[in-house]
Amino acid sequence: MLPIVSLTLFLPLLGAIVIMCHRNAAAEKVHKIGIITSALTLLGAIWMWVRGVADPGMTGKGFAQVEQIDWMPSIGAAYRVGVDGISLPLVLLTALLFLLTFIYSSKVRKQPQAFVVLMLILETAAIGTFTALDAILFYVFFEVSLVSMYFMIAGWGHEDRQRAAQMFFIYTLLGSLPLLLAILGLYLGGETHTFDMRVWIENPPLEGGAAMLVLIAMLFTFAVKTPVFPFHTWLPAAHVQAPAAGSVILAGVMLKFGTYGLIRFALQMTPEAFREAGVVVLIFGVIAALYGAFAALAQTDLKRLIAYTSVNHMGYIVVGVAIAALTLDPEIRAIALDGSVLQMVSHGLVTGALFFLVGMLQDRAQTREMDQFGGLLKTVPLLGWSFVLAAFASLGLPGLAHFPAEFQIFLATLREEPWAVIVILGIVITAGLYLKAISQVFLGASNEKWKTMPDLDRRELLTLGPLLFFIIVLGVAPSWVLNMVHQTTIALVF
Amino acid sequence: MANDLALMLPEIIVLLTAVAALVAEMLRQPRIAFFVSIAGLALATMLTLPLLGEQATAFSDTFRIDTLSIWAKLILLPATILSLLLVRAELGGSAREGTAYVLIIMITLASLIMAGAGDTMLLVLGILLAGLGSFALVAYPRTDAATEAAMKYFVFASVTAGVMIFGLTYWFGGTGSTLLSELVILEKSPALAAIGFIAVVIGLGYKAALVPFHFWAPDAYEGAPVSIAAYLSVIPKVGAIFALAQVVRDLPVESAWQWIIAVVAVLSMTYGYLAALGQQNVVRLLAYSSVAQAGYFLLGVIAVGSSPLAFESLIVFSAAYAAMNLGAFAIIMQVGRTLEAFKNVGRQFPVIGVAMVVFLISLAGIPPLAGFVGKFLLFGAAMEAGFTWLVVIAIINSVLSLAVYLRIVVPMYQPSENEATTTDIVTIPLVRQVWFAGLLLTVFIGLAAQFLLGSIS
DSSP states (O other): OOOHHHHHHHHHHHHHHHHHHOTTOOHHHHHHHHHHHHHHHHHHHHHHHHHOSOOTTOTTTTOEEEEEEEEEGGGTEEEEEEEOTTHHHHHHHHHHHHHHHHHHGGGOOSSHHHHHHHHHHHHHHHHHHHHBOBHHHHHHHHHHHHHHHHHHHHHHOOTTHHHHHHHHHHHHHHHHHHHHHHHHHHHHHSSSOOOBHHHHHHSOSOOHHHHHHHHHHHHHHHHHHTTOTTSOTHHHHHHHHSOHHHHHHIIIIIHHHHHHHIIIIIIHHSHHHHHHHHHHHHHHHHHHHHHHHHHHHTOOBHHHHHHHHHHHHHHHHHHHHHHHHHOOOHHHHHHHHHHHHHHHHHHHHHHHHHHHHHHHHHHHHSOOBGGGOOOHHHHSHHHHHHHHHHHHHHTTOTTSTHHHHHHHHHHHHHHHOGGGGGGGHHHHHHHHHHHHHHHHHTSSSOOGGGTTOOOOOHHHHHHHHHHHHHHHHHHHOTHHHHHHHHHHHTTOOO | OHHHHHHTHHHHHHHHHHHHHHHHHHTTOHHHHHHHHHHHHHHHHHHHGGGTTOOEEETTTTEEESHHHHHHHHHHHHHHHHHHHHHHHHHTTSTTHHHHHHHHHHHHHHHHHHHTBOBHHHHHHHHHHHHHHHHHHHTTTOOHHHHHHHHHHHHHHHHHHHHHHHHHHHHHHHHSSOBGGGGGGGGGOHHHHHHHHHHHHHHHHHHHTOTTSOTHHHHHHHHSOHHHHHHHHHHHHHHHHHHHHHHHHHSOGGGOHHHHHHHHHHHHHHHHHHHHHTOOBHHHHHHHHHHHHHHHHHHHHHTTTTOTHHHHHHHHHHHHHHHHHHHHHHHHHHHOSBTGGGTTHHHHOHHHHHHHHHHHHHHTTOTTSHHHHHHHHHHHHHHHTTOHHHHHHHHHHHHHHHHHHHHHHHHHTSOOSSGGGOOOOOOOTTHHHHHHHHHHHHHHHHHOHHHHHHHHO
16 A cells, blocks of 8 residues: 555655756746645645545554554664544645645745755644654654744744744743653553553553642643743734734644644543642633733734734644543543644634735835735725635634534533633633624724735735635535544543 | 783774874874874774673672673774864874873773773773873974963862762772672762762762863863863763763662762863853863763763663763863854854855754753753663652753853854954865764764663673
8 A cells, every 4th residue: 555644754854855956947846836836745645635534444443544664672662653533634734734835935035945844844744743653753744843943934934033043942842841741651651561542542561649740840831832821922923923823823833733642642641640730731721712802802903913813723722632531431532632632623714814915015004013004905806805814714604614513612612611611711702802803904994005905816826725715614514524533532442 | 812902902902002192192193103002903993893791800800891882882983083083184294192192092991991990900001091191192282372271181180089089999999899780889978989989079070071170171172182072071981981880880779879979970061161251262161061061971970870761871971071061162163262253154064054053052951962862861861770869950951051052052053243244164174074973963862772771682
């Protein structure tokens, strides 16, 4: 059988090497290579989707399409990749967002080679993080993504990029090192010394106090990455200074590392400890969701506003995972996890679209201050209506991507920890702030300054179209993703 | 006796190489001295290969041929060759060029002796021999700074060596022997064992530039030619760390040696990086970074005897450290010693920029590079030995280290204020080859650590 996971994983890296070998290629050609490579990667991801996550003989211990070769047999580390219903939708999301980002960025003329190479390395790292089934491999991809994002922000960001990039790098490195500790703890705690994540998931190697310590280390890592209040302070700075492409990937893909890790590592490898600590995590999730919404309300900068709504949306996922950890009923657990995974995908699509739109607005106006705009819906109807659609999706309007996800999370919450449903207040607040933003930027008296603003061009439509399409599709018919997710979540045993 | 000589063959070849290079230098043939040195070291490396897997001692247990000492040869001899290339590039054509090669080979020999020491006297011999060569090398340029640095180095060495020998007399008194393997007897008298060990840590800590015995290092590296600093920051350090590992193998746990090591490790890692944060001179910055890295090495030393990962981690990290540190110094030789000189280098010379970034993030321990694998194994070893808290401190310091190394990375990609003053980087022959080799090794050890791990165990 064709090792399609590995092919998909290393295709972007191959593209990066091709570009590095043609150091004098023209910018158009470089961007073309980037687009073609990421399009092929998306095809690979679709192929993986078609193969599905069924694991008939349980040969992959809950994972399908497993591919492995020895790497460091002396210490039990190997190259192991594979997917299940939790990771596969994220791989597909990653591949889609990268392709669109390449299309959107094809206008970059500042060191295009380095830009495309970094983005391609980042794509491999992102797909690797979601498909790795070996803890060291996971950590390697996790960190490589960090390094490439650092250079992305530092090289192509806005005014204060150096400081933001350093803050991002140091903060998230500080965040990820406890994971290293946790990995070593799980490695040394197991009966057989291995870094195989499947073994750790099947037989959690630690229990009692040791498991709790490992869980705390992992929670810290993923809380920084997600980010959960009060570890979120790097996020607005990084987002505001990052180029639009960077913001899309950061919010759309890299924040998911946190919640994916929360499920894959914290929930699956230390389930007992997570159950004990579940209420604390739940409280953190609720606070993050509410805090993110309130903080977003206070923003005047459109990009910061969207950055803070990410804190809000990711907070719901943390709530969902905490509920899954707390409950003893497999059905509620499946609902909570289905909602969480779907929320990751929806957030990637919606926030991706919103950051693209802000980027497009900034390209035209060189500002993101909302009070500078007004009445844009008349001057740039396509851009305006796209924003309205994405904003409605983001606030959880039924029929759009976030609704089915958040609905399931709230449903599970109501059945397990009814008090936590106060988190639903977040939706009210986000509704308010998006309406405020829409009325300030797109409605009202139009500003003379923007009379000549051009509407979306072909490249931009090509970028946004697929996202808006999937936002609607996922809202109307989420089952094609949910079925895949459910297949895995219902089979989880703790 | 003949068997002993056969086991020591690589060391003997190294000694003969030094002698041959000295003769060539006396005949005023520095070129020949250079080539003889390279050839001799390469020969010694190759002769080490058949010894792999050997577990023996030579000359009545005074010298150990074991995993550590064999790998010390396989790492330090090639590293010395790379250093010689750098020295040739920097000092080639100067008046006493050949003496530098001779001294370097002697220091390497001393480091190998330390790494395989089975006897306290051999340990002292190694430290003194390495010291003598180092003073002369630091003072080589005959500038005020160099002379001052060498003088500091010398005074420091004399005091620490004195203290060490004094402390070793306690061990001799307690065991009636100078052999390290006899130290197990001290089980009943932990205080005696501890006093001797503190003295050994002072002596070897000075060689490895561990806090608080590191004061000479930044001055010496700054005063010395860059290539000499590169050499001194790698070879004698690894030799001394391996010597420490040889000592603690037989030391009874009751002496609390692990705690002594732990304290020194914490001090070195933390102080090294904190001090590096304030440096403007890249050589001084890397000097403090090498102080901190020495602290990381101790995580492997602490696990000797309680974790099978101890030796593997020490060896892999030594190889990684040699590759990345020599590489970083080679780039400094090409670019310049100040942070100012690094401005815009990454944009103007993308390949040099990428290479330097690779060395620096590998030093910070970011995957998938050599430094990560090394540190990962070190952490694993220390945790298995029950020193999780020490690993936590090491990890916090890794974050600090990132801030340190970014101080070089950031200016490399900052646009300079006026494009007209862009620096011209002269391509020095040999230096390019050295950092390129370092780059390949840093990536290779990171991705294919199994290559090392497989042959160690």
